Amino acid sequence: MASLLCPSSVAKPGAALFGVQDASGHVEYLDEPIVVDQTFVDTARQGRVPEERFRFASNCAKTGCGHWDSGHAGCSLVGKIVEAMNQKADATLVACPIRNQCRWYHQEGALACANCDEVVRNVRVKALAEA
Numbered sequence: 001m002a003s004l005l006c007p008s009s010v011a012k013p014g015a016a017l018f019g020v021q022d023a024s025g026h027v028e029y030l031d032e033p034i035v036v037d038q039t040f041v042d043t044a045r046q047g048r049v050p051e052e053r054f055r056f057a058s059n060c061a062k063t064g065c066g067h068w069d070s071g072h073a074g075c076s077l078v079g080k081i082v083e084a085m086n087q088k089a090d091a092t093l094v095a096c097p098i099r100n101q102c103r104w105y106h107q108e109g110a111l112a113c114a115n116c117d118e119v120v121r122n123v124r125v126k127a128l129a130e131a
């Protein structure tokens with residue numbers, strides 16, 4: 001199986017842009033992910049921090065990531081997000097272009113998606129990770 005993707009990656013060349021925060025603070029998912037290059041990253045960094053307004057995915061680093069839970073062989077962050085956001089799973093999943101490879105969906109299913117669209121890495125995820 002191809003490696004799963006972390007849906008809370010940093011902006012870096014090769015990462016897949018798959019969501020953009022809208023004016024209400026929610027993430028609008030793109031129809032197709034866009035693999036970004038150095039030029040995109042450099043340009044995006046001239047404005048507001050890209051991880052506060054875009055969502056990027058890249059390969060899950062597993063043991064190379066501080067959120068990896070070796071005991072459960074999974075990402076510990078998604079469980080914290082589901083608990084903190086506390087949204088019930090929707091009957092209909094929001095369209096998301098990375099679902100087939102998403103680490104969070106792989107672990108938590110529809111609950112992950114129901115609690116995903118207010119997450120932007122540098123704000124909420126950081127606060128949750130430090131909680």
Ligand code: SF4
Pocket residue numbers: 007094096097098099100102103104105112113114116117
């Ligand atoms: S949790 Fe669901 S909505 Fe969020 S990135 Fe993964 S598949 Fe997409």
